[in-house]
Amino acid sequence: MEFILIIAVVVIAVLAYNSYRRTQLQNKKQHEISAAELEAVKRTADEDITRFGEELQDLDLEMVGKDLGDGARQDYQRALDSYESAKQAIGQVTQADQIKHVVEILEDGRYAAACVKARVNGQPLPQRRPACFFNPQHGQSVVDVMWSPPNGAPREVPACAADAERVRAGAEPDVRKVMVGPQRVPYWEAGPAYSPYAQGLFGGVGGVLTGMFIGTALGGMFAGGGYGDYAAGYQDGMNDGDNGDNGGDNGDFGDGGDGGGDFGDFGGGDFGGDFGGDF
Template sequence: QSLGSALSDAGRPRATIAVLDGNTLFAGSSALKSNVAGRLANLSVNANSGDVVAGMQDFVKRVDLAVDGKRSALESGSKAGGGGGTGVLIGLGALVLVGGGGYFLYSRNRKKQQAIQRAKDLAAVKQTVEEDVTKFGEEITTLDTDVQLAGQGGSHITEWQQALDSYEKAKTQLAAVDRAEQVRDVTQTLEDGRYALAVVKARVNNQPVPERRAPCFFNPQHGPSARDVRWAPPGGAVRDVPACAADAEAVERGFDPQMREVMVDGQRRPYYDAGPAYQPYAYGYYGGFGDVMTGMFIGTMLGSAFGGGFGWGGGAGAYDAGYAEGVQDSGGGFGDFGGGGGDGGGGWGDFGGGGDFGGGDFGGGDW
């Protein structure tokens, strides 16, 4: 349910909302003209630097004045203290709704909710990577007998040691993961190790050394791909994807390839449709092979997460841009209040940022 609908259901279609996200104040209003709430929030922050509670009290009083059509709401200097206002201390992460002389709290801790979701997503991805590390270790164990029979003087020894080192390194890296972007380092190490293991398999079996290609798209546990194959996701466009020999043959014969599936909300899905949390997972495996990622993830959830740029950190840029737009909305173009409940409410599309009380980081300016 949208915020506007929730307010209407609560009998408050005209209201002013202040969002205190950490130490940052944002504001929007359907009771005041466009940009007014953000401007009042700016004034309150500037007049009460370092004092969040006073700043919120100041903002509530300015809104009261603005609703009454009094231009003193625009005056500099703090309007906190002296009674009136909500009569409550505002907790961090709360939304304070002001309208018609009455007040109530609409609790919402956006940062906490986001942190919980990030932790949940990270735990799921770490479990997936742990399975990949375990699978790699099992394949090393399986090949150990062939390596021993080939002797210590063979041409495979260098790559065998590389595979062993990659396995140990991946385990160490995985144990240290506490941020999503660190997953990329683990899967990159696994990609290196799997290629080394593929070279060992070829040499101990007197076969040609495989080309250094991107891992199999369908399941990176399959190691380096053998060739490209034409494939399309359900409802998507056909594209070339790197595939191991077995999966390429299966696709060309009309069968399903052996997909790398992961758990998402109690259901198993292909990793490329498991959501943006798997972006670093995929980037570690495929990011080192030029523009191979550009086409193969189109039409999947991972393709949407990469957003076409395929460089790491794109999400942060979008976040910063959203915040900048919110702050820009809060300034200038003030005009009359349209006070006392007349026409010309701002609507919920013109949320603005009031600025920072000091300390802490900036929160999101969108709903």
């Protein structure tokens, strides 16, 4: 009798273990990112970097002839360093989760550029907020708005001024879409490959934005955090005077934190020329 009980226990244990292993393998398979998916999300981040570079060119022209203080010069250099670091980092990405660090570097640069404009125009420094949910290329959000996705429940999302106005008027916001197979879809519907991309944009404010992705392909990936924590990395970096730090995550990509360097991609190494002449 005891022998039979021992056999029964062993059989149950083996069955339980096999069930556990099947579940683990299924979960692993579900979270695997194909090479094509990785290239797609890298391309998305690279497009954002290029867009930021164009914005820095515009900022250079906008600041020509304006009086710059030390604060504006430091912020501008931090924006340039972030751009260079993001360019270097995206080229070294081999896994999807590394995209998060690239996006964080870029967001740091966007905030630094916004600070330059505020300082030069004699305005208070902007509050550090998450990117515009609808299209992160729009830069920092300025307000939270109630928005309902197609056939979805209302939720509060951060938006730039233009998209907030569109939503309040009942119009469609300018949504960032990416290619998934033969069709373009909003990035938040593009599947798990885009989770690190979204985490780089909103991971520091998870508690506030958890409901934002409910019912989407990226739903349920945020927890904890708040707007106040989101600004800490940038402010700490400024207090330390380490313009190459970019939030401390660049070390994952080797020398990406050096930044600066030759901005020849924008023509003859003159990127920041007129603006930089005030340095």
